[in-house]
Amino acid sequence: MFEGGIIIIKHYGKLVRNTAHLTDETILYQGPGVLKDSKGKWYCRQCATPNQHDYYTYTSAFHQQTITYCRRCLQLGRMDTVQMIAVTETAHYKSSGEYHLDFQLSQQQAYASSHIIRAIQTQEMLLLYAVTGAGKTEMMFEGIRYARQAGLNVAIVSPRVDVVVEISKRIIEAFSHEAIDVLYQGQSQKYCGHFVVATVHQLYRFKQHFDVIFIDEVDAFPLAMDPLLIHASASCYSHIYMTATPSKHLLKQFKKENIITLPARYHRKPLPVPKFRYFKFKPQRLQPYLLKLLQKQIENKRVTLVFFNQIEAMEQALVHYQKYFDDLAAVHSEDALRFEKVEALRAGKHRIIFTTTILERGFTMAHLDVIVLESQTFQAAALVQIAGRTGRKLQDTSGNVLFLHNGVTLAMLSAKRQIQRMNRLGFEKGWLDAEM
Template identity: 55%
Template sequence: MIHNRALLTGEHVKQISKGVTLKHGRWICSQCHSTRQSHFYQYRSVILDKKIVYCRNCVNIGRVDNMNDVFLIETHNVKSSCHYQLPFELSEQQQFASKKIVTAIAHLRSLLLHAVTGAGKTEMIFEGIKYARNEGLNIAIVSPRVDVVIEVSMRIKKAFVDEDIDVLHQSSQQQFDGHFVIATVHQLYRFKQHFDLIIVDEVDAFPLSVDPTLMQTLVHASKFKHCHILMTATPPRVLMRQIKHLEVIALPARFHRYPLPVPRFQFLKINPHKKQYKLLKYLQQQIEQQRYTLVFFNNIDVMKRLFHLYKNEVPSLTYVYSDDALRFDKIERLRRGDHQIVFTTTILERGFTMAYLDVLILNSHLFEANAIVQIAGRVGRKAEAPTGLVLCMHEGITLPMLQARHSIKKMNKLAQKRGWID
């Protein structure tokens, strides 16, 4: 979908319509397909002497209204040789999943991969990507989180060096023809009946998990006959009810054949106004042992207060959260090893991989089970450092904490039963 006619070159226009239309007394957005009337804002244009209605739900990727046309371009398919480079062999579990994915794509049949964190999901889809592009299928690999999109795009572009890959998020622009796209889910608003294959990483992540219009975006961006590969380590019950018709593939092992780190529980009541010896000692020990540490908070104000308390005691300490203007720079510096200790919100619970990493969850009694599982999944993801510490500091053990630990132990037991971990 294109907003500006001047951007059209040799494309064939399939359909022209207003960005916002009125049908049966209700406004409908041509871009995000929202029909929720609270999403539409109306005002009177003094210059045009007309009522202007625009959609606020998708305004971040381009405003559409009832006055201006949008142009739907005819989609087309182009085959590619699509070779990839992988400097290691897939594990037995990864090969099993890869074959399942290729079969699903070949038959345009959707499925859910319930794969533990660190299972090597990205590498599992490589053969499926190659098959799809060899057949000329248009593919999109999407995630609700921009951090995940950036992480995944770096790994895929490194493997598929000869492919024209569009990476689309809030800070990037489309460069190629959209046959191979890696993007945040919101960017799919731009595409209509275009993709034969959509792979959704972290399908349970916010905001996809709570926004019905985003889930519908997957459908609107897909052709009538399509394949959706949904991937997550923590499928919520709501999602499982929605997709109960799909085949579910359980993948309980990490690619390096080491078990998932099991969270340890330790009592500590956090005081945001006073340094606490137990916490300070732990952070200093992490530095002495040359381990990198993510310290997770559920409250930004508490995180900032503790940062100012400990910043003089802990070398190169920093913090990061979703609205941090230096967020991406800080994460890149963490990857380079410039920071050994980072205070963070759940913005880093997904899509972050680093060797020699441990995690500490402060006030873990306030976290949901899925969040604890995802945070624990940051540890031990690299083959050169497959173990690590997951420490939950709490004011009382809660049911979600126990559920998270039980879920991790259950996956380890299943992986051992299948012979996929040592």
């Protein structure tokens, strides 16, 4: 186990420490966030990007000097040659790790939980190849308890802010006695980082700090596209990766015995299988078929997510269909009110939501169906994740998944086959109820 971990804490001017919470830290470095290394190249204390194109130099009239800052990790807060930061080392701290769970783990969840504990004990990498709705969050609980009782620093990270918000609520509710930092853009650190739920970018703040990292949705953007983000988590003893749609490249990185396939949902009902229907979508005008389809959804008292591949097309269509559904709303990644709209959807204020792939992961709701417009333009992994929004709740284990397309693609067929294969595997293992 590491003797200590390093945390970067940004501040302006004189160092200010929150002595109410950060009582076990030792200052290792105090100085600018960007400086030159021994070879005369720029170096960022936060993300350590070696790419010199990530650094920008300009002359500040206010400071009356030349300033260089790092553009790579700017969204975490600016690192430059003027503003001072502190790098601190924190001691390990044991806690009870106790949690509350008001149901018993399924056979499959207990199987995965035991493998997680073993991976932490043996300091190995583990991949949970688990279908959407398998109950991955609850599978982590025993592993987290073991780690915290041993004084190991734990992080649960995801590439998506929306997933972090969703997971953090469940983690905080279950581990009510733990000091948990929830970190994403706009949120500040309150404790010493012994137990953290965060977006993966926040790992830039921590160097050699975490002993156990759970990485949810490891295949999602931007983690799958950014090698520096993978490097930020690399100095950890135990990595537990979790996804429903692992790439071939990801699967090759694990020993066969360290890939745990979990084909069943916690409620033991099969995954809804997508249906295909030809439909040439035209966002510029109202289309009777789509209008009747949405009206029937409301008559059946179902909530509907309608997925679009482009924000512009979604906004064009919204104008036409809002005339018929006064509570219709649209949400996308650039929407400043996206969190409020999602909460309103959960509260029953919207029966239909137009959305981009921002809701393909991390969203759970009962009585939910999904419609994918122009499904021929989506990748297989996205289609599997979208289909996985349905049938997740115990009170509503089925759901309709409709791919409206302008020609069936290999990606659509692959998504359907992946879902069918997981259902077959679930029945074979006895983790799904007997077929009717």
